[in-house]
Amino acid sequence: MNAIALLAAFSTILAAGFGGLMLLARVQIRNLGEQFALSWLCGTGIVSFLIWALGFVIHGVSLFALVAIVCVTLPFVGWKINGPSTFRFQPLRGLRTVELLLGTLLVVEIGIIFYVARLHTLGWDGLMNWEIKARYAFSNGGVLPAAYFQSESLSFSHSSHPLAIPFTELWLYFWLGEANQFWVKTIFAMFYAAGAILLAAISARLTGKSWPGLIVANLLLFIPQITFDGESVTAGYVDFPLSVFYLAAIGYLLCACRSNDCQLFGIYAACLALLPWLKREGIILWLVAAVSGAFVVWRRKQSPARLLALLPGLFVIVVWRFYLLKVHAVSPHEFVPVSVANLLSNIHRLGPIVSAFLNEFAQTGPWSLFWLLIAIGCAYFVRQYRDIRSLVFFFALFAPIAVYPFIFIFSNWPNYLAQVALCSSRMLTDIVPLSCLTISVALASGLAATHRAS
Amino acid sequence: MASFLLKLLLETAEVSVLMQSYRFHTLAHISLWAGLIAAFLCASAPRISRDVSKYSIHHIGPFQSTNHFLYLATGVSGASEQLIALFDSLPSSKVILIVAREDDPPSTFLAETMGYLAWPHPLKIINVTRLESELTATDPATVAAFVLCRVNRPSSLPQGEHFGKLLEVIPLGTEAQR
Numbered sequence: 001m002n003a004i005a006l007l008a009a010f011s012t013i014l015a016a017g018f019g020g021l022m023l024l025a026r027v028q029i030r031n032l033g034e035q036f037a038l039s040w041l042c043g044t045g046i047v048s049f050l051i052w053a054l055g056f057v058i059h060g061v062s063l064f065a066l067v068a069i070v071c072v073t074l075p076f077v078g079w080k081i082n083g084p085s086t087f088r089f090q091p092l093r094g095l096r097t098v099e100l101l102l103g104t105l106l107v108v109e110i111g112i113i114f115y116v117a118r119l120h121t122l123g124w125d126g127l128m129n130w131e132i133k134a135r136y137a138f139s140n141g142g143v144l145p146a147a148y149f150q151s152e153s154l155s156f157s158h159s160s161h162p163l164a165i166p167f168t169e170l171w172l173y174f175w176l177g178e179a180n181q182f183w184v185k186t187i188f189a190m191f192y193a194a195g196a197i198l199l200a201a202i203s204a205r206l207t208g209k210s211w212p213g214l215i216v217a218n219l220l221l222f223i224p225q226i227t228f229d230g231e232s233v234t235a236g237y238v239d240f241p242l243s244v245f246y247l248a249a250i251g252y253l254l255c256a257c258r259s260n261d262c263q264l265f266g267i268y269a270a271c272l273a274l275l276p277w278l279k280r281e282g283i284i285l286w287l288v289a290a291v292s293g294a295f296v297v298w299r300r301k302q303s304p305a306r307l308l309a310l311l312p313g314l315f316v317i318v319v320w321r322f323y324l325l326k327v328h329a330v331s332p333h334e335f336v337p338v339s340v341a342n343l344l345s346n347i348h349r350l351g352p353i354v355s356a357f358l359n360e361f362a363q364t365g366p367w368s369l370f371w372l373l374i375a376i377g378c379a380y381f382v383r384q385y386r387d388i389r390s391l392v393f394f395f396a397l398f399a400p401i402a403v404y405p406f407i408f409i410f411s412n413w414p415n416y417l418a419q420v421a422l423c424s425s426r427m428l429t430d431i432v433p434l435s436c437l438t439i440s441v442a443l444a445s446g447l448a449a450t451h452r453a454s
Numbered sequence: 455m456a457s458f459l460l461k462l463l464l465e466t467a468e469v470s471v472l473m474q475s476y477r478f479h480t481l482a483h484i485s486l487w488a489g490l491i492a493a494f495l496c497a498s499a500p501r502i503s504r505d506v507s508k509y510s511i512h513h514i515g516p517f518q519s520t521n522h523f524l525y526l527a528t529g530v531s532g533a534s535e536q537l538i539a540l541f542d543s544l545p546s547s548k549v550i551l552i553v554a555r556e557d558d559p560p561s562t563f564l565a566e567t568m569g570y571l572a573w574p575h576p577l578k579i580i581n582v583t584r585l586e587s588e589l590t591a592t593d594p595a596t597v598a599a600f601v602l603c604r605v606n607r608p609s610s611l612p613q614g615e616h617f618g619k620l621l622e623v624i625p626l627g628t629e630a631q632r
Contacts, residue, residue, distance in 0.1 A: 116506055121519040128566055131519075136573055145574070153552070153577040156566050180516040219491065222498040228505035368498035373490055446483030 002176060002183060009175040010190065012071040013168070016050075017043025019074025022082060026266055034201035037194035038267060041248055044187075044241075045274035047071065048167035049316075051142055059141035064174045095210070102214035106200070109221045110193045116227075117185040117234040126188075126236025127181070132157045133166035135179040142170060149329035159329050162320050164277040165238050188233045188241070195244035196220050199433050202251035203440035205264075212443035216436045225366035225425055226432060239429040242278045242285070245271050247433035249289045250396040254437075257296055257389050268293060269309030276317045281404075285430060286313045288399040292392045299388050334419065335410045346409045353405045353420050360424040367425075370432075377438030384445040397431055520567055527564050528618030534571060537623070540615065541572050541599070544625055548598035550575045553605045555582050561604035564621060568601045600624040 017039030021029075029035040050067050058066065095103070122131055132154075137144045149159045169184050176183060196217040203213025221227050226240060233240040249271035256264035272293065275286040290310045297306045336342050361371045382390050404427045405420075413419040513521060517534035524533035541550065550572045554565035565579050575598055580588055582605045589610060600611060602622040607613070614624030 118514075119506075121522045124563070127519050127523075128570060132570055135570075139574065147574075147576070151577060153569060153579040156569070178516055181520065182514055182516060182518040215491075219494065222495055222502060224498060224501045224505055228502055230505075232505075364497060365501060368501065369490070369494040373494055376486075376490065443487060446480065446487070 002180075005175040005177070006172070006183060006186060009172045010186075012068055013043035013047050013171065014039045015043070015075050016046045016071040017041065019071075019076070019078045020046045021267070021270060022078035023074065024266075024270065026263065029263075031201060033197045037197040037201065038248070040190055040194040041198075041245060041274070042270050043071075044168040045164060045270075045277060046074075047171050048164045049277065051167045051170060052163050055137075055143040059143045063142045067171070099210045099214060102211060102218060106196060106214060106217050109218060110189070110196060112221065113192045113227065113234060114186065114189040117189045118182075120185070120228075120234045122181055122185065123230050123232075123235030123237055125231070125238075128156060129158045129161060130165050130236060130238060131169060131179075131181060131184055133159075133161075133163065134169035134173060134184070137166065137170050138173040138179045142174070146327045149324065149327040152330055155330045155333060158332060160324055160332055161280055162277050162282070162316075164274065165241060185234065185236055188236050191241040191244055192220075192227075192233045195240065195247065195433050198244060198248055198251065199436055199440075202247065202255065203437060203444075205255045206251075206437065207440055207444035209444050212440035215443060216440045219439070220433070220436065223366075223368060223370050223432065225429060229366055231426055237426065237429075238279050239426045240432075242275070242282055243430045243433050245275050245278060245282075246285050246289065246396075246430060247437075249275065249285075250292065250393070250434055251437065253289070253293055253296060254389050254393060257300065257387075257392060260300060260302060265306060265309065269312070272309060273312035273316060276313055276320070281400075281427065281430065283317055284400055284403050286317070288396055288403075291399075292396050295395075296388065296392060334412055335407070336412050338410055342410055346411075349409050349411075349416055350405065352417060353408045356417055356420045357401070357405050357424050360428055363425070367428075374435045374438055377435075377442040380442035380445050381438045384441050393434075393437070397435055400431055401428070520571065523563070523567055524617070524621075527560060527567075528621050530617045530621075533617050533621075537568070537571050537617070540623055540625065541575060544575065544598035546574055546598075548575065549578050549596055550599050550601060551588065551592070551597055552577065552579045552601040552603060553582055553585050554579060554603045555605060558604060564603035565601070568603060568621075572601075594626055597626050599626055 014036065018035065020042050021038060029038060047067060050070060051063065054063055054066055121127075133144060133148075136148050144163075148154060151159075165187075168187055172184055172187060173179050199220065200210070200213035200217040203216060204210045207213070224232070226232055228234055231237050231239070249268050252264045252267040252271070255261070256268060268289075272286060272289050275282040275289060290313065293309060294307060296302070297304065336346075361367070378394075381393065385393070404424075408416055408420050408423075411419050515521065517532075520534040521532060524537075525531055530536075544550070550568075552565045552568050552572070555561040569577050569579060585605070585608060589608065600614070600623075602614075602624070604620045607622060607624070611624050614622045616622050
């Protein structure tokens with residue numbers, strides 16, 4: 001019974017994403033895997049935002065039913081508008097043996113993630129920062145009560161974090177008919193699947209070959225911090241889902257750099273809008289991705305109308321801040337208010353913080369040799385793309401790393417370096433899938449030179 | 455004719471050198487990345503296998519995670535359901551006062567888990583140093599229960615329900631109990 005409920009919950013999310021992409025961004029992807037991954041990302045955004053927005057006027061069964069109707073209706077509306085080509089996908093016949101093998105291996109790895117997610121418990125933050133919101137909203141007919149935001153004693157659950165993941169979990173609870181810490185972990189395995197597939201798909205678009213992306217997508221499983229660590233995707237932490245949205249936003253922007261493709265820019269715009277809806281750090285990633293997008297529009301002399309793509313994300317940021325103000329949400333205690341006085345009094349922390357952040361790259365426990373591969377891959381990326389793509393890519397890769405240490409200048413912890421140590425690995429997770437593109441470019445570029453020569 | 459042949463020979467040699475250079479380049483490229491990826495996999499494998507088994511538990515249920523945390527903290531199985539049943543029996547408008555030690559992370563974690571389970575009761579998590587003053591200042595009629603997380607019970611409070619040695623819930627919510 002739970003499996004059927006799970007299937008229904010996932011299908012409706014995918015349907016909402018599929019329809020939403022067609023209607024809002026005019027996007028039709030012919031690759032089934034890529035379409036699945038993008039539909040999942042956009043579906044979680046649409047469903048969670050709909051539940052939150054409609055929750056102001058209805059709740060309980062009516063809220064559940066209305067969101068379900070919208071989810072099912074969206075692809076049909078898209079089909080009516082776009083015609084029979086809507087559901088036409090590329091056959092798998094064109095794939096080479098090596099690609100089929102790598103693809104099969106990737107499917108097995110995704111299966112392993114689902115299996116391990118089943119065995120692991122939610123991590124502390126997965127439970128106390130994210131699932132708690134879904135549970136409380138479920139017990140209140142799908143609406144988070146204002147009392148939750150106002151409770152000082154519940155401030156440990158970071159009530160100011162936005163609701164993309166909690167309300168996706170809530171959607172699962174609606175279908176299951178109960179709050180369930182066991183089944184909720186499947187959502188994160190779905191994000192892993194979406195992330196790995198998107199990594200392969202974006203790599204293929206960038207390099208023109210499928211196999212390098214498939215190799216890199218297979219390597220993702222072997223980064224402990226991402227997969228099986230206590231703070232990983234199998235423990236219900238939101239950092240990996242956030243990083244997948246960031247990969248999609250920047251990855252499709254890079255692809256749109258070359259082709260001026262409206263659809264690719266549409267995907268960038270959709271993922272950009274959802275970045276601040278996932279986590280507070282999402283605002284920083286949104287800002288970086290928005291600046292990157294504006295730069296591409298300016299340098300490529302594209303229509304300024306494309307800058308409108310920045311507005312939905314801005315809308316999400318403003319509306320969520322306004323909502324927190326209206327419900328009198330308790331401010332997080334881990335940071336002092338951002339002010340010039342606090343900046344000047346704590347600026348001496350910057351050196352140790354940056355040093356701690358840089359030290360994180362050398363940690364082989366959570367990262368193995370991942371950052372070494374990325375460092376070498378970066379050299380290949382620069383050599384391969386001596387144009388705007390390198391500028392955009394490296395800005396998107398390094399700007400978050402440059403900004404994150406500044407946050408801890410305002411740390412309210414007695415030992416601010418302990419907070420840095422706790423958060424730095426999670427924050428680096430935000431750029432992991434994106435940085436993986438350097439490996440696929442490196443793998444593809446070395447052999448491309450040989451092919452050109454022969 | 456001779457000069458043409460010489461030129462052809464030279465060009466062929468040049469192409470051959472170029473090809474060899476590219477073959478060397480390809481070989482170096484493949485070796486580099488095969489080595490890097492192999493090293494990466496070898497370095498990851500022990501940690502991955504350790505993490506998979508370290509965090510694995512085989513209890514399945516709607517409270518899989520909290521039950522696991524509470525089992526580690528108190529030694530009691532299925533504690534989440536028991537605690538929720540206990541909290542549900544108390545008047546939902548009254549406060550649940552959770553007492554913890556701020557300087558003791560396991561105590562704080564236990565208190566936060568209690569906070570998670572006690573919803574929709576209004577909550578108050580206090581440090582043990584404030585317990586006496588809180589007892590004096592608080593009207594008992596407004597408190598549904600005290601929850602002591604790795605904290606000794608003060609003599610002024612009646613004995614409550616124990617969950618292992620380190621967690622005690624003292625219900626005060628009903629008239630009869632007070």
